[in-house]
Amino acid sequence: MPRHGPRSRRAPRRARAGRAAASSAAMALTGQRVLGWGARAAALCRGLRTGPPRLQDTAGAAAKETEQQSATEQSSSILQRNSMRWDGKVYEEVPIAHIKATYNNTHIQVVNFDNRPFSRTSCGTEGFQNAKKGTAIAAQTAAMAAAVKARAKGVLHVRVMVKGLGPGRKAAIKGLTMGGLEVISITDNTPVPHNGCRPRKARRL
Amino acid sequence: MANHLRFVGRTVMVQNGNVEAAYGVLNRILAQDGVAEAVRRSRYYEKPCRARRRRAFEACRRVYSAEMARRIAFLARSARQDPWLGC
Numbered sequence: 001m002p003r004h005g006p007r008s009r010r011a012p013r014r015a016r017a018g019r020a021a022a023s024s025a026a027m028a029l030t031g032q033r034v035l036g037w038g039a040r041a042a043a044l045c046r047g048l049r050t051g052p053p054r055l056q057d058t059a060g061a062a063a064k065e066t067e068q069q070s071a072t073e074q075s076s077s078i079l080q081r082n083s084m085r086w087d088g089k090v091y092e093e094v095p096i097a098h099i100k101a102t103y104n105n106t107h108i109q110v111v112n113f114d115n116r117p118f119s120r121t122s123c124g125t126e127g128f129q130n131a132k133k134g135t136a137i138a139a140q141t142a143a144m145a146a147a148v149k150a151r152a153k154g155v156l157h158v159r160v161m162v163k164g165l166g167p168g169r170k171a172a173i174k175g176l177t178m179g180g181l182e183v184i185s186i187t188d189n190t191p192v193p194h195n196g197c198r199p200r201k202a203r204r205l
Numbered sequence: 206m207a208n209h210l211r212f213v214g215r216t217v218m219v220q221n222g223n224v225e226a227a228y229g230v231l232n233r234i235l236a237q238d239g240v241a242e243a244v245r246r247s248r249y250y251e252k253p254c255r256a257r258r259r260r261a262f263e264a265c266r267r268v269y270s271a272e273m274a275r276r277i278a279f280l281a282r283s284a285r286q287d288p289w290l291g292c
Contacts (some may be wrong), residue, residue, distance in 0.1 A: 097218060162213075165244055180212070182222065183224050184218065184219055184280075185216055185218045185219055185227075186228060188215040188216075188231060189211075190244050199248060200250065200251075201249065202249040202250060
């Protein structure tokens with residue numbers, strides 16, 4: 001039986017345990033892998049962890065576009081080249097929407113596959129100031145504005161790359177769909193250093 | 206991640222326009238792989254002393270919760286033979 005070691009030693013620092021303890025407390029219970037996840041999610045996980053050249057095929061095969069292949073062709077398409085098209089474009093040619101969700105703000109930029117920009121907005125350009133920029137509603141408004149501008153330039157489908165864990169992360173994707181763009185895939189591009197730069201010191205509240 | 210092939214890892218395709226479900230799948234993958242937790246923890250620097258103690262605490266907690274779950278599953282068994290059959 002484990003003693004209550006860390007808790008008693010942390011008694012003088014109770015408030016400062018804060019963020020790290022709370023998040024790790026939630027994660028520590030995954031010591032037992034719960035087998036109740038949906039089969040689709042598990043299959044998607046396994047599909048994503050195969051090697052790079054296979055990914056497009058398995059990911060494309062897993063996602064059923066309503067306008068494309070029937071259920072019978074799904075098994076055979078894993079072996080062939082991925083033939084999913086959005087407006088006649090291959091996956092690699094669909095425009096990208098970069099969403100940078102920091103804790104104080106959210107930036108959205110819609111870019112072509114060859115990095116030509118379509119539209120760029122942020123919470124600040126939408127008229128929010130200071131603390132209000134770091135909210136989900138501001139991110140949603142900014143995303144809707146970016147989507148409208150991109151739509152005016154002829155963008156219909158978009159693949160989303162999210163960077164950062166901020167309040168506007170989910171709201172921005174929702175705002176893009178509300179603004180009229182169709183999201184075909186979501187990628188997480190959060191920078192994770194392999195122990196590179198030293199972050200700033202811990203806040204003592 | 207930007208130096209590797211983009212759109213290979215940490216990508217989830219959206220099925221039938223169901224963006225919410227796709228975002229949920231992505232979050233679940235990140236949580237299972239510990240990416241979300243690592244990013245949150247590296248926002249502020251964690252001194253080596255605290256890191257060691259936190260890792261030890263998590264190891265103990267993992268063992269404890271696994272054993273407790275086993276115990277509860279054992280106690281909650283319902284499909285067993287009646288030991289007092291005939292009384």
